Amino acid sequence: MHIEPGLVDSTKMWLSYATAAGAGGYTLKLAADTIRERGVVSLVARSAVSAALVFCFFEVLPHFPVGVSEVHLILGSTLFLIFGAAPAALGLALGLLMQGLTFAPFDLPQYGMNVTTLLVPLFGLSMLARQIIAPGTPYVELKYRQALALSTAYQAGIVAWVAFWAFYGHGFTVENAASIATFGGAYMLVIIIEPLVDLAVLGAAKSLRGMKESGLFERRLYEVA
Numbered sequence: 001m002h003i004e005p006g007l008v009d010s011t012k013m014w015l016s017y018a019t020a021a022g023a024g025g026y027t028l029k030l031a032a033d034t035i036r037e038r039g040v041v042s043l044v045a046r047s048a049v050s051a052a053l054v055f056c057f058f059e060v061l062p063h064f065p066v067g068v069s070e071v072h073l074i075l076g077s078t079l080f081l082i083f084g085a086a087p088a089a090l091g092l093a094l095g096l097l098m099q100g101l102t103f104a105p106f107d108l109p110q111y112g113m114n115v116t117t118l119l120v121p122l123f124g125l126s127m128l129a130r131q132i133i134a135p136g137t138p139y140v141e142l143k144y145r146q147a148l149a150l151s152t153a154y155q156a157g158i159v160a161w162v163a164f165w166a167f168y169g170h171g172f173t174v175e176n177a178a179s180i181a182t183f184g185g186a187y188m189l190v191i192i193i194e195p196l197v198d199l200a201v202l203g204a205a206k207s208l209r210g211m212k213e214s215g216l217f218e219r220r221l222y223e224v225a
Contacts, residue, residue, distance in 0.1 A: 002069045002162055003113040005106055008169035015168065016112030023119040027093065030086035042215035043090075046083040049216065050091020051098065053079065058099045067183030068166040068176070073190055074158075076122055077150040078198050081139045082205065084218035085126040092118045113165050121157025128153050139221045140206040144195060147202075151194040159184045 008016070034043045054074070063072045079088035093115050100108045107114070132149055133142065163180045170176045205211075205221055212222040 002072070002117050002158065003110040003165050004065075004069055005110060007068060008110070008113065008165055010109070012168065013109065013112070016110070016116065016165075019116040019120075020112035023089075023116050023123075024093070026123060027086065027089040027119060030089060034084060034086040038215060038219065043087060045216055046087035046218075047090035047094065050079050050083050050087045051094035052091075054091050054095025055098045058095065059103060066186040067179040067181070069162050069183050071183070071186050071190070073193060074118065074154075075194060075197060076118070076154040076158075077125060077147070077194060078201055080122060080125055080129070080150070080154075080218075081142070081198060082201060082217060082221060084220070085122065087218075089119050089122055092122065117158055117161040117165070120161060121154045124157050125150055125154045136224050138224055139218070140202050142199070142202060144199060147195040147198040148191065151198065152188075152191050155188055155190050155194070159187050162187075 031043060057074055058072060061073045063070050065071075074092075076088065076092070079091060083091065096115055096118065097111065100111060129150060132146055133139070162183060166176060166180050202221075205217065209222060211217060212219075
């Protein structure tokens with residue numbers, strides 16, 4: 001998870017409930033759109049795989065505390081490209097919850113802040129993808145610069161939200177700002193790795209075109225509308 005216990009006082013937690021509710025509502029809207037497009041079975045399958053991967057990302061991949069929070073390799077852009085916006089959002093939310101329930105119950109009070117921090121940048125990434133990826137381009141044909149742009153947008157969104165919660169919780173002090181800057185600088189190093197992972201995963205998916213009708217992947221991965 002990203003927001004550490006104590007960063008935001010319990011009396012201020014109400015804002016996290018509001019932002020999480022907004023993010024959850026938009027996720028349900030995306031889920032409804034996905035069901036109309038591919039059916040409920042496809043949504044459930046993709047969301048389940050995404051949640052399992054997110055759980056593994058948090059528990060298995062390296063993560064370390066820096067400044068106001070922890071640096072994780074979440075691979076949000078990878079989840080979006082392979083599974084689509086709604087399954088990726090549901091996977092992030094469920095994977096985060098699974099981690100809290102099993103290994104980090106002390107983080108559950110921060111769940112609203114953490115889920116907001118993960119989901120809202122994903123929604124921004126989805127909007128950016130519509131701007132930088134030509135309508136006739138399937139995701140398996142993405143170039144490095146496009147993968148870099150998506151990864152950078154997602155990671156920058158996470159850093160921005162962590163900074164917001166830190167300032168909201170501890171105010172605009174020099175010490176707090178320095179801790180946020182340290183975290184942000186370390187976290188943005190993730191963009192060195194994530195675009196390469198995206199391209200590697202997309203390359204593997206390209207060789208598995210026979211799976212495109214299985215319903216386990218985002219349709220845009222192989223096809224265009």
